[in-house]
Amino acid sequence: MILIAILTLGGIGMAGSVLLYAASKKFEVYENPLIAEVQEALPAANCGGCGYPGCAGFAAACVNASSLDDLLCPVGGADVMNRVAAILGQNAAKTDPKIAVVRCNGNCQARPHVNRYDGARNCAVASALYGGETGCSYGCLGYGDCATACTFGAIHINPATGLPEVIEEKCTSCGACVKACPKNIIELRNKGPKSRRIYVSCVNKDKGGPARKACANACIGCSKCVKECPFDAIQMDSNVAWIDFRKCRLCRKCTLVCPTKAIHELNFPPRKEAATEAGGAKTKDIINEKTNSAC
Amino acid sequence: MENKLIISPSPHIHSGDNIGRNMYGVLAALIPAFAVSLYYFGLGALIVTAVSVASCVVVEYLIQKYLMKQTPAITDGSAILTGVLLAFNLPSNLPVWIVVIGAIAAIGIGKMPFGGLGNNIFNPALVGRVFLLISFPAQMTTWPLPGRFPMDYVDAATGATLLSKLNEGVSQWPSFVDLLLGNMGGSLGEVSAAALLLGFAYLLARKIISWHIPVAVVGTVAAFTGIMHLADPLSYAGPLIHLMSGGLLLGAIFMATDYVTSPMSRSGMLVYGAGIGLLTSVIRLFGAYPEGVSFAILIMNALTPLINTYFKPKHFGGK
Amino acid sequence: MLRTFRLGGIHPPENKLSAGKTVAILAPPPQVIIPLGQHIGAPAQAVVAKGDQVKAGTLLAKAAGFISAPIHSSVSGKITKIDQAVDASGYARPAIYIDVTGDEWEETIDRSETIRRECTLSSQEIVAKITAAGIVGLGGATFPTHVKLTPPPGSKAGILIINGVECEPYLTSDHALMLQRGEETLTGVSILMKAIGVDRAIIGIENNKPDAISHLRTLARTFAGIEIMPLKVQYPQGGEKQLIDAVLRRQVRSGALPISAGAVVQNVGTAYAVYEAVQKNKPLFERIVTITGRGVANPSNFLVRIGTPIRYLIEAAGGLSGQTGKIIGGGPMMGKALVSADIPVAKGSSGILVLPREEAARKPSLPCIRCAKCVAVCPMGLNPTLLMTATEFVQWEMAEKNYIVDCIECGSCSFTCPSHRPLLDYIRLGKGKVMNIIRTRKS
Secondary structure (H helix, E strand, C coil), X not given: CHHHHHHHHHHHHHHHHHHHHHHHHHCCCCCCHHHHHHHHHCCCCCCCCCCCCHHHHHHHHHHHCCCCCCCCCCCCHHHHHHHHHHHXXXXXXXXXXXXXXXXXXXXXXXXXXCEEECCCCCHHHHHHHCCCCECCCCCCCCCCHHHHHCCCCCEEEECCCCEEEECCCCCCCCCHHHXXXXXXXXXXXXXXXXXXXXXXXXXXXXXXXXHHHHCCCCCCCCCHHHHHCCCCCEEEECCEEEECCCCCCCCCHXXXXXXXXXXXXXXXXXXXXXXXXCCHHHHHHHHHCCCCCCC | CCCCEEEXXXXXXCCCCCHHHHHHHHHHHCHHHHHHHHHHHCHHHHHHHHHHHHXXXXXXXXXXXXXXXXXXXXXXXXXXXXXXHHHHCCCCCCCHHHHHHHHHHHHHHHHXXXXXXXXXXXXXXXXXXXXXXXXXXXXXXXXXXXXXXXXXXXXXXXXXXXXXXXXXXXXXXXXXXXXXXXXCCCCCCCCXXXXXXXXXXXXXXXXXXXXXXXXXXXXXXXXXXXXXXXXXXXXXXXXXXXXXXXXXXXXXXXXXXXXXXXXCCHHHHHHHHHHHHHXXXXXXXXXXXXXXXXXXHXXXXXXXXXXXXXXXXXXXXXX | CCECCCXXXXXXXXXXXXXXXXXXXXXXXXXXXXXXXXXXXXXXXXXXXXXXXXXXXXXEEECCCCCCXXXXXXXXXXXXXXXXXXXXXXXEEEEEEEEECCCCECCCCCCCCCCCCCXXXXXXXXXXXXXXXXXXXXXXXXXXXXXXXXXXXXXCCCEEEEEXXXXXXXXXXXXXXXHHCHHHHHHHHHHHHHHHCCCCEEEEEECXXXXXXXXXXXXXXXXXXXXXXXXXXXXXXXXXXXXXHHHHCCCCCCCCCHHHHCEEEEEHHHHHHHHHHHHHCCCCCEEEXXXXXXXXXXCEEEEEECCCEHHHHHHHCCCECCCEEEEEECCCCCXXXXXXXXXXXCCCCCEEEEEEHHHHCCCCCCCCCCCCHHHHHCCCCCCHHHHHHHHHCCCHHHHHHCCHHHCCCXXXXXXXXXXXXXXXXXXXXXXXXXXXXXXXXXX
16 A cells, blocks of 8 residues: 555656656757856846846847947946956946936926926826927926836935936936936936036027026027037037037036026035035025925 | 916816716615615614624725825725625624624725725625635524514524525425515525616616626526526526525626626626626535525636636727 | 717717807908918928918918828918917927918909809819818818828729718817808719719718708708718717718728728818819818807807917907816817917817816826726727726837727727726827837838
8 A cells, every 4th residue: 555655656756757857858948157147247127227128138138249348237337347247258348327317407486387287197198299388398397207217216306396306326327217208308427526517407499589488497509608618518409508428527617607507517516706606506406495386 | 377278188078977976876776675675684784784884994994094005085985885785795683793804804805905996806895705604604694584674683583595495405485576575584685686676777777887797697597597497397496596596686786797806898798797607506506505606706706807808898890 | 770880989968059150250360370280291391481472372381292281371461480389289380470461362262152063173183173272181180181082002982971970079160061051062072072983972960960961961962972861979970980880880990091991081171171172262271160168258150261369269259258277179079278379270170169167177087996988988999998007007019919009089988987097198198109119110
């Protein structure tokens, strides 16, 4: 009796193991062991910021690529890419850390509402049908598609301004918010030394008059900053200035000449002249403004 | 700027329908059945229903407020409806504390853990009922016999239901009129076929539910038990007895048609209804339990996502 | 039993406040703004310059391709500027501003009241005249009419269906047109029949317009091959596919053109414009517009020049009554809420609906209770709640598999939803995205 039981169970066990062995041989998929090794070095955020489906996809791309020049893990940055390069025996492309920058400063005071939007609270839905609730059809809609898209909780809408804010320590520059924004307001820019950076916080392509009418903080395309810049870093395209962060030396001359204070500078020490109106204090003011105005 | 024009995508008008209108509509449709149960079971029916509704509402409120940190939405009527349906599936002499446990199971296990209204997989009232049926089989299967209002709550005369007699092969069937009016033992809301059908007519007239699920359930049960009855009239009761006894009509009209847990397409609804009918008949005729509607509905609830995948709405211009 | 389409549908309150009102002719305003993109397809290209003097009927802009339409001046006067103007789309687009002086028309236009019924032109000549007159679908879709009259090679229409349904609540412009310009409209229908080479036309009219039905029936006896078919009131019967289903009991296959079911559908307003273009040499520069809703004092029907600011129409209708909530270009189901009253009337403006504040606001959206009412009312047999979820969670493959591109954006789902979910808001977005994905895949 016991013998039969042992034999039966043993038989089933044997048959099962043979079957499993055969199956594992037949359906075996060869994977380059390097892929697993590279994947180990990646941050495992699976954010898709690199353009590949998750970290595994990126690891496979790194292993299969002949050079690492076009490959970058935005979350891990240079550290991780150097480690990946070491594993693969290649050289990583030199990259500067980046960060998401919101290029709209049309807060409630500067950009009065002319309509009230009553549809689905979703930027993509709203922008497909309307320019927005304000006179500016280029600016931020404020329904937070960027905040929804961010898997790191690094961007949120400030209820006081109705505009998104990036939390520097959390932003991994994966670019999800850039893709989510239907107005193309968010840009990945160089983080800059000591997180110091200067950018034009407006994307309004209208001519000066209409732009100014719609928003007091708009770039009006006056080109004063272009003339002022000693490094030729500012371009004027369709009535809106753009600072090339590769050329900008952070001299801060442009922020002083901008008539609408559309050029923002972040994390600089206060100026010696203590020009409190312009510069560093400006952004802080907007952020800290405690207004209860119906935005 | 007080006069800002509103902008929004189309459409710009709405039918005026809302969740409450549907929930309270179902409640209104249950009034005839409740009146009948008050008439036959007296005070017990009132106490069980009141306790069940109150506990469901309180449990939902507490969970929404303190566990889910949401604004409680008990005014939409869905918790009240769950409470009433749970009570309708209980014997009218059930002790109050068991009713409370049933309500906690219904809301706390059947509804809120899935995310609240709209997300639950199983019909919450039936989750509560089956929970009690398994936990307290004795209390749950001793039904008071119909008396006259007002009656004593605890000491009512009790007896077996028609269905449990069916399994024992009794040849004395009650009269058709008694079945229609509900002059028999049973859960408090299920006894009167006429009252339930009246509610069904009301639901159809107000377009709160469509006819597909109830008709599919009833049709399948009638067909299945009819064939069995023709094959062996002595062992199997006729279809009419099956349709008008037990929780079949209550289940088919009010429980199987629960929005959240039933399929979305017409064809899916028919398949789902037929599945409930078939399972009910099989459990009733061959299973250990005399009644199978609750189990049948819960099993088909579990299959609803699958039905939704394979029975899509009829697509205009599709093959 | 009256016919109607066989899948889904709703019956919203009809609210035809301006029904039975005679069409009043509105004099040209002091200034008109004529947008260059008033049709589906490429915007027209301006052929005039600032400072030019124009007459009513002068060509302002030529068609920029096959799927496009020319645009004519609706007034006589001087072009003050060619600039951007916010139009019904909610965005600023190129438009021509004209300061009005007098009311001179091009000499080629026959301004007499006499009705000319006989047309001896060939099919090609008719289509050429329609193309030159800038006629587009006047039901609201604004698809260039000549494109529909030139079926793709290999397909042949067997029947012309004329849409006199006017299923949108509130609107009465087609109703007024059928009553007051019945003979001209039917002449236009015969011309359209000749253009596409069919000998049979059916005019579908919902039976909430019995006067129009009996009037056109009497007139139709004197025209060969034109039938009037009363239809049961049901929204969205004016949808091309729904109308074909209602009239012919034929379903256009998913993704196919209506011509595949052997039918060409045109609106009654378009038929009237065709009559004017072919028989009177008059380009499309004015149309009947309903101005209605409980937000205006006297709901009315007006014959309006294209480019007239809506503000001017509202004043003509007795001004606003009380707090205005929304101004909608079109009907309440498919119309567009306008951002201001300065937006001009365009070719596709069948009506202006002014809703008071209390009627305008939406209720907050609640979780889906899976009641499947949206599924039951969808005239295309889709699952709106599934499509909305797919869009919300960026599941384009799932949306495509569930035929999101077949959505006709009728809004029956959002209208019905007891949870007030913005179903169509999302589905419209998802449809656009999926159509883009399909287009890139093909190319």
